Amino acid sequence: DVQLVESGGGLVQPGGSLRLSCAVSGLTFTNYWMTWVRQAPGKGLEWVANIKEDGSEKYYVDSVKGRFTISRDNAKNSLSLQMNSLRADDTAIYYCARGWLKFDPWGQGTLVTVSS
């Protein structure tokens, strides 16, 4: 079975940093784009960033450009999201998902709370 397991969420003060990880198993990681999607409490889904199979292409939603960095370690089947200069409106559950155009499957998510 394909499994995606996020970790690294928590409570952070505005302006702080956090690094999320997504451990992937059950698939050939190097064959797939990977994506981060977030969901603010009680709100809808927002695509955040994605990365090509070899890491050579990365894309971001405008609201996180210059603050977030997506990366991957193909040797460890791992996806990461480095989040700097965090703001209150970054508070959300962050999901990693396989895929470039459509996203399937998704991990269970990790909650990031930005608050003083």
Place this chain on the structure above:
Amino acid sequence: EIVMTQSPATLSVSPGERVTLSCRASQSVSSNLAWYQQKPGQAPRLLIYGASTRAPGIPARFSGSGSGTEFTLTISSLQSEDFAIYYCQQYNNWPPYTFGQGTKLEIK
């Protein structure tokens, strides 16, 4: 950025009923549209992609149609496990990929 608009926001239906959810794009997305189901406390699950292709393991009671700017997700006979929030997502013009705001199916 393409704006996706879903209607209605909430739909109250009874088990066994047929239901149709709508999704409209602010400009054509061809058939590059997906539908997801999200149950409380769970991650979204892909139901439909390419506007009408069911993802593996998705029951046949789920069907998608449409192209261009108008799309529908139909559930032919609602089961208790289908009460959830449904999101559409376009992947024709990216970045960014954009989702609709969701339609919540609740029990009447």
